[in-house]
Amino acid sequence: MLLFILGQSALEGVKISPKEKRNRGPPAVGDMEDMVRENDGVTAGDPAAVQEMTTVSVHHFGNPVEAEDGFSVTIIENMKEEYGLFVWPCSVILAEYVWQQRSRFSGAAVVELGAGTSLPGLVAAKVGADVTLTDDSSRPEVIANMRRQCGINNLECKVMGLTWGLWDSNVFDLHPDIILGADVLYDSNAFDDLFATVTFLLESSPSSVFITSYHNRSGHHLIEFLMVKWGLKCVKLLDGFSFMPPHKASGLSGDIQLVEIALASNHTTES
Numbered sequence: 001m002l003l004f005i006l007g008q009s010a011l012e013g014v015k016i017s018p019k020e021k022r023n024r025g026p027p028a029v030g031d032m033e034d035m036v037r038e039n040d041g042v043t044a045g046d047p048a049a050v051q052e053m054t055t056v057s058v059h060h061f062g063n064p065v066e067a068e069d070g071f072s073v074t075i076i077e078n079m080k081e082e083y084g085l086f087v088w089p090c091s092v093i094l095a096e097y098v099w100q101q102r103s104r105f106s107g108a109a110v111v112e113l114g115a116g117t118s119l120p121g122l123v124a125a126k127v128g129a130d131v132t133l134t135d136d137s138s139r140p141e142v143i144a145n146m147r148r149q150c151g152i153n154n155l156e157c158k159v160m161g162l163t164w165g166l167w168d169s170n171v172f173d174l175h176p177d178i179i180l181g182a183d184v185l186y187d188s189n190a191f192d193d194l195f196a197t198v199t200f201l202l203e204s205s206p207s208s209v210f211i212t213s214y215h216n217r218s219g220h221h222l223i224e225f226l227m228v229k230w231g232l233k234c235v236k237l238l239d240g241f242s243f244m245p246p247h248k249a250s251g252l253s254g255d256i257q258l259v260e261i262a263l264a265s266n267h268t269t270e271s
């Protein structure tokens with residue numbers, strides 16, 4: 001079993017270089033015809049530069065024209081920033097999954113980790129979930145942008161800083177039914193902190209599930225290794241493109257997987 005020969009070196013092999021970060025392709029914006037530029041004052045400084053950096057993309061779910069339950073979500077993005085202010089492809093895939101699984105989300109308590117531009121969490125809120133959007137407490141610009149996303153979409157999500165592996169008092173108040181995370185498995189240095197937080201949240205409501213979409217750089221073995229280490233199990237594993245409508249899939253690239261993770265039946269809080 002590969003599980004048992006994977007060690008720290010295997011984890012380190014997954015860390016991506018700054019060059020690769022940039023080569024991951026442009027942010028996965030919604031339909032390009034809907035993209036408009038606007039200056040919303042996200043960044044102080046030269047107004048022309050701000051206008052250059054900030055865009056709004058619109059993401060459709062269902063058919064807003066023909067289907068009664070279809071809708072659009074508008075996202076403010078900053079094209080010059082690294083992580084947290086783009087809509088990454090994993091986020092588009094996870095958001096589509098939330099839409100297609102919407103009956104599970106209606107009325108559920110949902111926490112999105114590393115939410116960034118928050119598309120999956122916003123879709124969950126649209127279909128009736130009670131959503132808390134979270135991101136790194138040390139990135140106030142990302143958290144401020146999450147609040148803007150809620151405002152622009154007329155959604156009342158809670159927004160808070162939650163840094164993986166840190167136990168601020170507000171973390172203890174979270175009892176999610178579903179935890180979401182799009183493209184949060186990209187830096188192996190953060191994997192254990194992320195899984196520590198995920199495991200803590202799963203323990204806080206034992207029937208809950210963590211649904212995450214990620215770039216599959218080293219096979220599913222890495223996720224398996226982390227699940228075994230943290231006393232978790234995979235309850236569903238999908239090719240991220242297997243459920244995407246063709247018109248959305250054609251704008252995305254990469255080997256993206258989606259996995260649902262829960263506490264293993266032999267899980268103990270000491271693990």
Ligand SMILES: C[S@@+](CC[C@H](N)C(=O)[O-])C[C@H]1O[C@@H](n2cnc3c(N)ncnc32)[C@H](O)[C@@H]1O
Nearest residue numbers: 083084087088091114115116136163164182183
């Ligand atoms: C690749 S981005 C993905 C953003 C968004 N989920 C998406 O897919 O568009 C990774 C996100 O994780 C957040 N993040 C990174 N390290 C973190 C940490 N230690 N604690 C909490 N959030 C973190 C970043 O701020 C960023 O928003």
